[in-house]
Amino acid sequence: QQQYRIALLPGDGIGPEIIQVAVEVLKLVGEQLNIGFAFQEALIGGAAIDATGEPLPEKTLEICRSSDAVLLAAIGGYKWDNLPRHQRPETGLLGLRAGLGLFANLRPAKILPQLIDASSLKREVVEGVDIMVVRELTGGIYFGQPKGIFSSETGEKRGVNTMAYAESEIDRIGRVAFETAQKRRNKLCSVDKANVLEVSQLWRDRITALASEYPDVELTHMYVDNAAMQLVRNPKQFDTIVTGNLFGDILSDEAAMLTGSIGMLPSASLGASGAGVYEPVHGSAPDIAGQDKANPLAQVLSAAMMLRYGLNQPEAADRIEQAVLRVLDRGDRTGDIISPGMNLLGCRAMGKALSEE
Amino acid sequence: QQQYRIALLPGDGIGPEIIQVAVEVLKLVGEQLNIGFAFQEALIGGAAIDATGEPLPEKTLEICRSSDAVLLAAIGGYKWDNLPRHQRPETGLLGLRAGLGLFANLRPAKILPQLIDASSLKREVVEGVDIMVVRELTGGIYFGQPKGIFSSETGEKRGVNTMAYAESEIDRIGRVAFETAQKRRNKLCSVDKANVLEVSQLWRDRITALASEYPDVELTHMYVDNAAMQLVRNPKQFDTIVTGNLFGDILSDEAAMLTGSIGMLPSASLGASGAGVYEPVHGSAPDIAGQDKANPLAQVLSAAMMLRYGLNQPEAADRIEQAVLRVLDRGDRTGDIISPGMNLLGCRAMGKALSEE
Ligand SMILES: CC(C)[C@H](C(=O)O)[C@@H](O)C(=O)O
Ligand SMILES: CC(C)[C@H](C(=O)O)[C@@H](O)C(=O)O
Numbered sequence: 175q176q177q178y179r180i181a182l183l184p185g186d187g188i189g190p191e192i193i194q195v196a197v198e199v200l201k202l203v204g205e206q207l208n209i210g211f212a213f214q215e216a217l218i219g220g221a222a223i224d225a226t227g228e229p230l231p232e233k234t235l236e237i238c239r240s241s242d243a244v245l246l247a248a249i250g251g252y253k254w255d256n257l258p259r260h261q262r263p264e265t266g267l268l269g270l271r272a273g274l275g276l277f278a279n280l281r282p283a284k285i286l287p288q289l290i291d292a293s294s295l296k297r298e299v300v301e302g303v304d305i306m307v308v309r310e311l312t313g314g315i316y317f318g319q320p321k322g323i324f325s326s327e328t329g330e331k332r333g334v335n336t337m338a339y340a341e342s343e344i345d346r347i348g349r350v351a352f353e354t355a356q357k358r359r360n361k362l363c364s365v366d367k368a369n370v371l372e373v374s375q376l377w378r379d380r381i382t383a384l385a386s387e388y389p390d391v392e393l394t395h396m397y398v399d400n401a402a403m404q405l406v407r408n409p410k411q412f413d414t415i416v417t418g419n420l421f422g423d424i425l426s427d428e429a430a431m432l433t434g435s436i437g438m439l440p441s442a443s444l445g446a447s448g449a450g451v452y453e454p455v456h457g458s459a460p461d462i463a464g465q466d467k468a469n470p471l472a473q474v475l476s477a478a479m480m481l482r483y484g485l486n487q488p489e490a491a492d493r494i495e496q497a498v499l500r501v502l503d504r505g506d507r508t509g510d511i512i513s514p515g516m517n518l519l520g521c522r523a524m525g526k527a528l529s530e531e
Numbered sequence: 532q533q534q535y536r537i538a539l540l541p542g543d544g545i546g547p548e549i550i551q552v553a554v555e556v557l558k559l560v561g562e563q564l565n566i567g568f569a570f571q572e573a574l575i576g577g578a579a580i581d582a583t584g585e586p587l588p589e590k591t592l593e594i595c596r597s598s599d600a601v602l603l604a605a606i607g608g609y610k611w612d613n614l615p616r617h618q619r620p621e622t623g624l625l626g627l628r629a630g631l632g633l634f635a636n637l638r639p640a641k642i643l644p645q646l647i648d649a650s651s652l653k654r655e656v657v658e659g660v661d662i663m664v665v666r667e668l669t670g671g672i673y674f675g676q677p678k679g680i681f682s683s684e685t686g687e688k689r690g691v692n693t694m695a696y697a698e699s700e701i702d703r704i705g706r707v708a709f710e711t712a713q714k715r716r717n718k719l720c721s722v723d724k725a726n727v728l729e730v731s732q733l734w735r736d737r738i739t740a741l742a743s744e745y746p747d748v749e750l751t752h753m754y755v756d757n758a759a760m761q762l763v764r765n766p767k768q769f770d771t772i773v774t775g776n777l778f779g780d781i782l783s784d785e786a787a788m789l790t791g792s793i794g795m796l797p798s799a800s801l802g803a804s805g806a807g808v809y810e811p812v813h814g815s816a817p818d819i820a821g822q823d824k825a826n827p828l829a830q831v832l833s834a835a836m837m838l839r840y841g842l843n844q845p846e847a848a849d850r851i852e853q854a855v856l857r858v859l860d861r862g863d864r865t866g867d868i869i870s871p872g873m874n875l876l877g878c879r880a881m882g883k884a885l886s887e888e
Contacts, residue, residue, distance in 0.1 A: 315728065323733050331733060335730045402784050405785075424781060431763040
């Protein structure tokens with residue numbers, strides 16, 4: 175029997191509820207397919223701050239490093255919003271990405287036919303949308319030095335961050351993107367702001383150079399402002415998008431919202447080797463935490479992504495994804511995706527429905 | 532008789548055609564209301580590169596500086612895309628903004644009832660949308676130092692740009708934004724990435740501090756990734772948005788595209804004193820240049836913004852805006868906004884229709 179060590183990071187808000195559902199589903203599919211999971215829980219985000227004073231205790235990093243994959247729920251909440259930067263939940267997340275070397279963030283934005291009416295866009299505009307955003311995750315303005323708030327000679331403060339990319343950083347995310355496009359529809363759109371930024375000029379030059387190694391992939395380039403427009407105008411024109419950390423943060427959220435059901439979207443963060451992190455695109459929703467109202471499906475689909483990309487267990491991944499579609503087909507919905515005539519379920523009941531299917 | 536000096540910068544692509552229509556409309560409204568305009572044309576962008584080798588000749592800046600307002604059409608085109616950075620059309624535009632000190636860019640995104648079906652969003656989502664994006668235009672990552680492509684000791688290249696804001700830069704755009712909100716629905720949303728970027732933290736602190744001077748304005752803050760989502764999900768929640776140069780570039784284009792008729796949107800770029808620049812949000816559309824197909828309405832509405840914000844001639848501005856609405860009411864449309872049952876007009880014919888109304 176194949177045996178995997180899975181680090182569980184429930185985090186904050188609805189995190190513990192939704193990760194519980196994912197664990198149940200993993201256990202069940204493990205029994206069915208004879209895959210063993212050893213789960214180990216660890217602290218991150220606000221929960222870690224409350225318990226230890228820091229958002230990413232060293233012990234958590236150790237547990238993640240010695241695991242085969244990390245399942246993360248969500249972090250953050252109003253409660254920790256006014257702490258100094260090094261003590262904020264987000265800082266723990268950034269530390270996890272850097273600490274595990276997770277430079278590639280895969281964020282699918284796919285329309286599910288059952289939920290198409292949840293989109294704020296017209297049906298004909300979003301029908302069939304299936305975009306994969308490949309976002310660079312350990313570089314760019316998120317980590318560039320110098321950064322900080324500095325005082326000038328006159329005593330005036332100046333806030334500074336640095337957007338920087340080295341050729342090797344661009345190349346490695348570029349390769350992930352070309353390979354991702356090859357597994358999809360062979361179309362890659364690289365997004366930058368090369369008409370203004372030097373860092374984007376280098377980005378464009380390197381991605382263009384890489385293209386010769388992937389002659390089957392059709393590469394295009396787009397400025398980030400235009401990409402933000404084109405996603406609204408005609409999202410179907412996109413297959414795979416590759417971009418830097420900040421632009422990827424903005425565009426992947428915009429693309430996710432086109433589907434209208436952000437409670438359904440998983441993501442994967444991968445490094446060159448070692449454990450990847452699998453987590454929903456949505457946040458920790460502190461306003462509904464602990465009320466059994468949360469939608470666990472993005473978390474469950476994140477577990478499926480973990481099986482597919484991290485543990486190479488495509489059959490288990492398929493089973494979970496099929497179960498999600500069947501639950502939607504039978505009309506089961508949590509509050510965030512409810513529509514007239516459907517059955518309103520809580521988080522736990524949705525977990526039960528999944529296990530049945 | 533009031534007499535104004537107007538600098539005309541036709542630029543590239545469809546620029547000359549559409550600015551011609553705006554000039555005719557200005558002349559007509561000037562005759563009607565006894566306002567005199569002395570127009571002086573100057574080179575910018577690709578047209579300037581072709582004639583002089585640089586995208587913003589010193590003479591152009593001089594003409595703009597000695598004018599009461601600048602009417603700009605559009606710049607850029609494939610032809611100049613591979614020139615070195617200092618010779619690109621965009622560099623001319625950035626130079627104009629910096630040279631005239633135009634730190635405040637006002638970009639309205641307003642749904643016109645006549646064109647609501649052009650939006651890719653559902654009618655009920657966009658009906659009544661009326662957003663003003665106040666974008667900082669002479670700071671942030673567009674101008675921050677250091678910037679460039681540098682070689683490390685190992686010979687690897689690294690692209691670098693710097694996102695920086697000083698307190699005084701934040702304060703002056705903040706004041707413009709609060710005052711703009713006061714003339715609208717008294718709601719201001721400041722967009723940043725303060726959970727990750729120090730420059731955004733300073734931005735948020737200063738905007739928050741300013742709020743006490745504008746107690747009638749309701750101030751909220753939003754992260755840029757969430758703003759990109761919320762614009763898609765429910766754009767009606769926004770009134771006035773204030774943000775930095777890069778985020779404003781992205782979000783104002785996204786907001787513009789919500790309307791579905793980017794060929795209708797004007798913008799104004801203003802400094803502390805001196806001439807402002809008034810220009811359409813859309814680009815130079817080189818593919819249809821010279822074919823009498825362009826939509827001149829955003830350019831004409833830019834002229835109306837010039838009358839309202841730059842020359843303090845609200846009656847003339849009203850007349851032009853009314854004429855645009857009446858032309859739409861009678862069913863006249865250029866190709867970009869055509870729909871079944873409407874009359875297809877070219878650029879010149881649209882100008883004639885405006886003059887009639
Ligand atoms: C919470 C925040 C630091 C994070 C980011 O900006 O990367 C989030 O928005 C995301 O996209 O995962
Ligand atoms: C052409 C380009 C330099 C410019 C910008 O990025 O500011 C444009 O996108 C705009 O928004 O006016």
